[in-house]
Amino acid sequence: MGRNRATLADVARRAGLSKTAASMVLNGREGTRLSAEAHQRVFAAAEELGYRPNLAARSLRTRKTATIAFVSDIVATTRFAGDLIRGALDAARERDHVLLITETQGDATFEQYAIEAVLDRQVDGVIYAAMATRRLTVPAAILGGPVVLLNATSPDGLPSVVPDDEGAGRSVAAALLELGHRDAIALIGRNRLKEDDPEVSLAARARLRGIRQTLDEANVSLLAECFCAEWLPEHGYAAMRGLLSKPKRPSAIICMNDRLAFGAYQALGEAGLTVPEDISVISFDDDPIAAWLRPSLATTALPHEQMGRRAVELLLDGGAAEPALVPMPLRRRRSLAPPAA
Amino acid sequence: MGRNRATLADVARRAGLSKTAASMVLNGREGTRLSAEAHQRVFAAAEELGYRPNLAARSLRTRKTATIAFVSDIVATTRFAGDLIRGALDAARERDHVLLITETQGDATFEQYAIEAVLDRQVDGVIYAAMATRRLTVPAAILGGPVVLLNATSPDGLPSVVPDDEGAGRSVAAALLELGHRDAIALIGRNRLKEDDPEVSLAARARLRGIRQTLDEANVSLLAECFCAEWLPEHGYAAMRGLLSKPKRPSAIICMNDRLAFGAYQALGEAGLTVPEDISVISFDDDPIAAWLRPSLATTALPHEQMGRRAVELLLDGGAAEPALVPMPLRRRRSLAPPAA
DNA sequence: AGTGGTCGCTAAACTGATTTAGCAGAGCAT
DNA sequence: ATGCTCTGCTAAATCAGTTTAGCGACCACT
Numbered sequence: 001m002g003r004n005r006a007t008l009a010d011v012a013r014r015a016g017l018s019k020t021a022a023s024m025v026l027n028g029r030e031g032t033r034l035s036a037e038a039h040q041r042v043f044a045a046a047e048e049l050g051y052r053p054n055l056a057a058r059s060l061r062t063r064k065t066a067t068i069a070f071v072s073d074i075v076a077t078t079r080f081a082g083d084l085i086r087g088a089l090d091a092a093r094e095r096d097h098v099l100l101i102t103e104t105q106g107d108a109t110f111e112q113y114a115i116e117a118v119l120d121r122q123v124d125g126v127i128y129a130a131m132a133t134r135r136l137t138v139p140a141a142i143l144g145g146p147v148v149l150l151n152a153t154s155p156d157g158l159p160s161v162v163p164d165d166e167g168a169g170r171s172v173a174a175a176l177l178e179l180g181h182r183d184a185i186a187l188i189g190r191n192r193l194k195e196d197d198p199e200v201s202l203a204a205r206a207r208l209r210g211i212r213q214t215l216d217e218a219n220v221s222l223l224a225e226c227f228c229a230e231w232l233p234e235h236g237y238a239a240m241r242g243l244l245s246k247p248k249r250p251s252a253i254i255c256m257n258d259r260l261a262f263g264a265y266q267a268l269g270e271a272g273l274t275v276p277e278d279i280s281v282i283s284f285d286d287d288p289i290a291a292w293l294r295p296s297l298a299t300t301a302l303p304h305e306q307m308g309r310r311a312v313e314l315l316l317d318g319g320a321a322e323p324a325l326v327p328m329p330l331r332r333r334r335s336l337a338p339p340a341a
Numbered sequence: 342m343g344r345n346r347a348t349l350a351d352v353a354r355r356a357g358l359s360k361t362a363a364s365m366v367l368n369g370r371e372g373t374r375l376s377a378e379a380h381q382r383v384f385a386a387a388e389e390l391g392y393r394p395n396l397a398a399r400s401l402r403t404r405k406t407a408t409i410a411f412v413s414d415i416v417a418t419t420r421f422a423g424d425l426i427r428g429a430l431d432a433a434r435e436r437d438h439v440l441l442i443t444e445t446q447g448d449a450t451f452e453q454y455a456i457e458a459v460l461d462r463q464v465d466g467v468i469y470a471a472m473a474t475r476r477l478t479v480p481a482a483i484l485g486g487p488v489v490l491l492n493a494t495s496p497d498g499l500p501s502v503v504p505d506d507e508g509a510g511r512s513v514a515a516a517l518l519e520l521g522h523r524d525a526i527a528l529i530g531r532n533r534l535k536e537d538d539p540e541v542s543l544a545a546r547a548r549l550r551g552i553r554q555t556l557d558e559a560n561v562s563l564l565a566e567c568f569c570a571e572w573l574p575e576h577g578y579a580a581m582r583g584l585l586s587k588p589k590r591p592s593a594i595i596c597m598n599d600r601l602a603f604g605a606y607q608a609l610g611e612a613g614l615t616v617p618e619d620i621s622v623i624s625f626d627d628d629p630i631a632a633w634l635r636p637s638l639a640t641t642a643l644p645h646e647q648m649g650r651r652a653v654e655l656l657l658d659g660g661a662a663e664p665a666l667v668p669m670p671l672r673r674r675r676s677l678a679p680p681a682a
Numbered sequence: 683a684g685t686g687g688t689c690g691c692t693a694a695a696c697t698g699a700t701t702t703a704g705c706a707g708a709g710c711a712t
Numbered sequence: 713a714t715g716c717t718c719t720g721c722t723a724a725a726t727c728a729g730t731t732t733a734g735c736g737a738c739c740a741c742t
Binding site: 054055065086102110116118119234262288289 | 443
């Protein structure tokens with residue numbers, strides 16, 4: 001890979017100057033007293049030789065690599081990982097940095113390995129990402145340098161970037177109230193584990209808090225709350241069937257994520273009910289299926305790309321200590337309507 | 342990041358030997374005549390100091406970085422990207438390598454930038470990945486070192502890894518024939534652009550060829566073939582409605598991907614038809630929605646994780662010149678049944 | 683006694699950049 | 713003539729490894 005590239009010495013020789021001079025000119029050092037003509041000659045020589053600095057040599061000296069480590073627990077399982085990475089990639093490129101990606105798979109041995117691998121490569125900083133918004137403790141080994149938590153917070157008060165799930169909860173509730181839904185709103189996706197253990201999820205509790213707050217302010221209480229062991233379609237399906245078997249049919253359903261909503265749609269379809277004429281549905285995440293459903297599903301989008309970007313910005317440009325809350329925009333779609341008269 | 346680490350010189354000093362000796366011992370060099378005792382002392386010293394070599398210094402000399410570049414056109418748009426990366430990540434870790442990820446976004450400027458960034462970092466090889474299986478031409482600049490194409494082939498005959506779409510086509514057709522479907526099989530997702538332009542897709546043509554071949558051998562011809570402008574749910578929905586409006590109802594549907602099948606399910610649901618009792622459905626990709634649908638969708642899985650893994654293996658361990666075809670396993674699920682009597 | 687070979691190890695060069703310390707010459711005042 | 717400052721530039725050290733060339737001691741053989 002890239003043999004016989006011109007070196008700084010080649011450039012200097014061609015410009016008839018010393019390596020020192022060439023280095024200073026190319027790095028745009030202030031306060032050097034090299035003549036305009038010397039600058040000229042160095043630039044010309046570098047251009048002619050197609051000079052590109054050897055970054056290994058540079059970082060040996062400077063201890064900077066223009067490389068950021070992106071360490072995550074699991075990159076593959078959720079389709080959102082790509083967006084997180086893409087946002088980070090974009091922001092990194094803008095700052096002339098590059099991303100080194102590793103995965104711990106939630107395994108301590110792999111984590112150890114991943115940390116060593118990135119430390120050995122002298123990365124300039126680490127983005128420690130979680131695929132589900134949660135609290136975690138970062139391995140002590142990486143605390144030697146800059147770290148930003150992505151989609152996670154830590155007890156250590158490290159800089160972090162998380163979605164504004166509480167705000168999303170408020171938006172969702174407000175959207176229903178606005179349409180006139182009041183006393184027949186049901187919630188699908190309560191989950192004690194997710195709500196009570198911040199190491200499992202921070203989203204569940206925050207979303208619930210947002211919903212409650214807005215409903216309380218309007219003096220509305222939920223018609224029903226369904227607990228689900230997981231936030232998967234089958235659980236949404238079961239919950240929805242449960243709701244439909246009760247005497248009072250809800251006018252609107254809030255699902256804690258789009259996959260639950262997908263399951264709810266299936267149950268509604270089987271029951272011969274129509275969204276949104278019979279029942280409105282609104283949800284969280286903006287998974288691609290939300291737009292594919294019929295009718296398309298209103299939801300609040302996890303701003304993963306934004307978050308990835310913010311993490312890099314925080315890491316390289318520095319920033320506030322308290323968690324950066326990235327807003328979750330409401331996607332108004334066809335699954336919303338006023339309650340049936 | 343990682344200041345004050347022990348250096349090789351520290352290890353050597355502590356072991357009472359030269360840097361040369363320490364280096365040779367730690368690298369397990371054969372044919373050196375260092376005593377067993379010297380080995381011992383070096384290992385002990387390295388262990389005690391928690392020595393880890395500085396990879397920048399090493400690669401300055403050796404021109405090896407134990408780093409692989411993963412350059413792709415678009416990492417985020419498909420949910421499969423994560424699997425590709427994960428497979429590559431796993432295989433890389435097993436070989437003590439790490440992945441540098443960049444994205445070209447199909448933009449020439451970004452591509453140029455990405456190539457330079459990875460070349461500057463002296464990566465040991467490049468995996469050039471496409472998110473849709475297709476033919477592409479790789480930028481000349483990276484041809485200086487090892488390159489493997491992932492999910493793509495090139496006219497230059499570079500080593501490449503692609504899914505066996507033709508085999509998948511055969512599996513899909515065979516699965517239907519096996520159940521007794523013969524003269525009422527319809528196909529959703531024909532698309533001239535995808536079939537005719539290898540730079541857009543290689544999958545469409547290969548899948549079609551596989552299907553045709555197996556049906557031909559059984560002397561069966563397709564009842565209908567629906568063209569779709571894109572392989573998205575809405576197009577599958579429209580195609581399915583079209584099919585249902587015709588006099589002869591199909592007994593089974595082959596969809597060119599799961600998203601089309603998702604759309605087809607929606608149309609079937611609306612028409613009051615049941616899968617698989619009224620109509621069987623089978624498809625390609627094994628998108629997560631396939632398992633979430635009711636009934637779960639039989640499909641052939643894109644082996645993205647395997648592919649990512651193979652790419653790294655090919656890059657580092659070397660391998661055949663012809664494209665490595667990774668089999669697409671058939672996932673038998675609930676959407677299949679014998680034709681209604 | 684001289685020659686050659688093996689053993690166990692090391693000094694020093696080398697990779698390609700950055701950075702520190704400082705030199706030569708010009709101009710000017712004393 | 714001396715000292716001083718300023719300008720424009722460079723030699724050499726440095727980063728932390730790998731690699732080449734070779735040294736001294738010891739033994740065997742002629």
